[in-house]
Amino acid sequence: MPEPHADLLVRLLRGTLGDSVLGVYLHGSATLGGLRPHSDLDIPAVVRDPTTHPQRRCLVQELLKVSGPPGSRMRPVELIVVAQGDVRPWRYPPTCEFLYGEWLRADYERGVTPGPEPMPDLAPLLMVLGADARLYGPPPADLIDPVPQEDLRRAVVAGVPQLLSELDRDTRDVLLTLAQVWTTLATGAIRSKDAAADWALQRLPTEHRPVLAHARAVHLGEEAEDWTELWPGVRSCADFLVRGVEDQAP
Structure with missing residues (x-):
């Protein structure tokens, strides 16, 4: 079962991005044997429309409150948002619409707001979505295309x-x-x-x-x-x- 604040993240995404949110999922440790003491809560989301700067800034500000920095008692969150049109049809490298991770906290606190950019190592994440650990929306296979093994290998090396x-x-x-x-x-x-x-x-x-x-x-x-x-x-x-x-x- 996902941790309680996974539901909070779904509400945050839907409250910020509205009906553009097509699906929200778990991946990483939560689907590969269970969360460990130092595991991030990895949440990929698929949206219909590109995000705006104000939307991305709102996500950052709220995530800073609910994601745990190193040494805190809160679980760190890694949230990745992809626009469906950037991953279906599949092409390499895929584009990440929005990324939040605790290793970037200092940048976020200085006012940096992540924007869309190519992200080669997004490919393994999209492959792991085959675990179908849904928090909201249809099975991920309904929203994204399979990742070819060749691109998976390229991505993990990148x-x-x-x-x-x-x-x-x-x-x-x-x-x-x-x-x-x-x-x-x-x-x-x-x-x-x-x-x-x-x-x-x-x-x-x-x-x-x-x-x-x-x-x-x-x-x-x-x-x-x-x-x-x-x-x-x-x-x-x-x-x-x-x-x-x-x-x-x-």
Whole structure:
């Protein structure tokens, strides 16, 4: 079952965007084994009409109140809005109409309002919508086209440079996402972060396993996040994961 404030997000979307809202769904951890202590609440929405700047600014202002920044007791929200005409018929890269994520909170608080832009790594999200975890509207297959496997592979690779740039700031999530990317390319399946880490740990050299194992344990709430002793091995572990991605990349 979705967390209680998922319904609040549906009301926020419909109250701000009106009848343009065609469908609102869950994806990510909520559909891949369940939310973990550090999981975002991932909400993709499909709309009929392009959004306006005032609408997007209203969404940002309201989400700042209900999404939890790091260290808070509220669940962080990642909200992505796509216009149906930008993803049906499918083309790559897809366009994201609106994006909210806690890693951008400082920008939002300075008054930055996200607008439409191409977003290659939106493709895996749209593929995961096949889980049909509906909060509002029809099955997602009624609103968006299937994502070709070739575009899925291109998309998961496209985000790797940005991930590496965030390694120092968001170590746990970057390592787990790299494991996800490697797993997806090697197996064709999109797995939860802890399941992807399980897969990758079996393929890591012994010296890299403690780093990824710690990221997985923190994600599951089994350990407190402390990279002090493991930090010297973080970069080399990330580099090995990237080599795994590169070996599988199209």
